[in-house]
Amino acid sequence: MALVAHSPPVSADRSLGAVVLAGGYSRRFDDGDKALAELEGTPMIRRVVDRIGAVTDDVVVNCRSDQRDSVEGALSGADATIRFAIDPVPDRGPVAGIHAGLEECEREYAAVVACDMPFVDPALIETLFDRARERDGAVVELESGWLQTTQAVYRTAAMARACAETMGAEDNRVLAALEKIDCVTLYERALEGIDQRTFESIDTRESLRAAEKRVE
Numbered sequence: 564m565a566l567v568a569h570s571p572p573v574s575a576d577r578s579l580g581a582v583v584l585a586g587g588y589s590r591r592f593d594d595g596d597k598a599l600a601e602l603e604g605t606p607m608i609r610r611v612v613d614r615i616g617a618v619t620d621d622v623v624v625n626c627r628s629d630q631r632d633s634v635e636g637a638l639s640g641a642d643a644t645i646r647f648a649i650d651p652v653p654d655r656g657p658v659a660g661i662h663a664g665l666e667e668c669e670r671e672y673a674a675v676v677a678c679d680m681p682f683v684d685p686a687l688i689e690t691l692f693d694r695a696r697e698r699d700g701a702v703v704e705l706e707s708g709w710l711q712t713t714q715a716v717y718r719t720a721a722m723a724r725a726c727a728e729t730m731g732a733e734d735n736r737v738l739a740a741l742e743k744i745d746c747v748t749l750y751e752r753a754l755e756g757i758d759q760r761t762f763e764s765i766d767t768r769e770s771l772r773a774a775e776k777r778v779e
Contacts, residue, residue: 578671579692580621581643582664583611584657584713585634585678586650593768596630598678599637600771603778606637607765610681615674616643617685618692623673625664627653655730657713657737662726668719672696675722677713681774682760690757691716691749699744703762705751711762712737718744 585598585608598608612622622643626634627650638645648667650659661675672695674688687703695701700717702710725743729735751762765771 579619579674579716580623580668580670580672580719581615581619581674581676582623582625582648582661582668583608583615583676583678584660584664585624585626585630586654586660586663588654595768596633597766597771598626598630599633600765602681602765602771603775607681608634608678609637609641611676611678611683612638612641612643612645614681614683614685615676615688616641618688619670619674620644621668621670622646623648623664623667625650625660629653656735658726658729658735658740661713661717661737661740662723662730665717665719665723665726671719672716673719673722674716675713677764679764679766680714680762681765682758682763682777683714684758684761687714687754687757687761688716690754694747694749698747700741700746701749702741702746703749703751703754705762710738710741710748711751712741714762717746721745 599606620643623646625648648663650663665673676683691701695716699721702715704710721744725740729740765774
């Protein structure tokens with residue numbers, strides 16, 4: 564699905580916000596920050612924010628303090644309102660990043676998306692949001708059986724509490740936080756009309772070069 568710049572929101576529902584996770588150290592990315600790596604001339608995090616901007620105009624970016632200026636520069640001119648949730652302790656993992664971002668989110672629900680998923684499909688976010696209503700979240704189970712927790716929609720307060728409880732536990736994975744909320748599962752094989760690239764994550768230079776061949 565081609566990205567259309569400055570397109571109007573698909574949904575007018577003001578109860579959906581977004582959190583973009585960008586606080587990791589990109590250890591597999593040859594010492595570069597993958598959030599800022601350019602895919603056909605556009606930083607990956609900007610592609611994520613622009614795509615999410617089709618469904619919400621309120622985006623919280625979670626990152627480290629040393630990233631803020633460069634990330635803010637990469638997002639200059641984006642249509643969405645951008646706010647930052649700075650990690651109090653750097654690189655504590657996705658649960659901590661999700662928690663920090665959700666704590667800053669002012670909407671009832673939030674789409675949580677990793678910064679290395681530049682092909683995120685707004686139609687999928689809409690579908691997840693629709694299924695999450697009246698519950699605490701909606702996630703996709705991939706054909707591999709893995710739950711895609713960093714391209715999902717959560718009820719902001721419920722998932723923030725679950726992440727806070729999980730951060731101090733022996734099992735501090737996002738999957739452990741999911742066990743504390745009422746979350747519906749969608750199956751990848753049953754999704755219709757969704758860009759097949761949506762779950763593609765780009766965390767190495769090699770995968771970035773491969774993705775450049777699939778940019779529309």
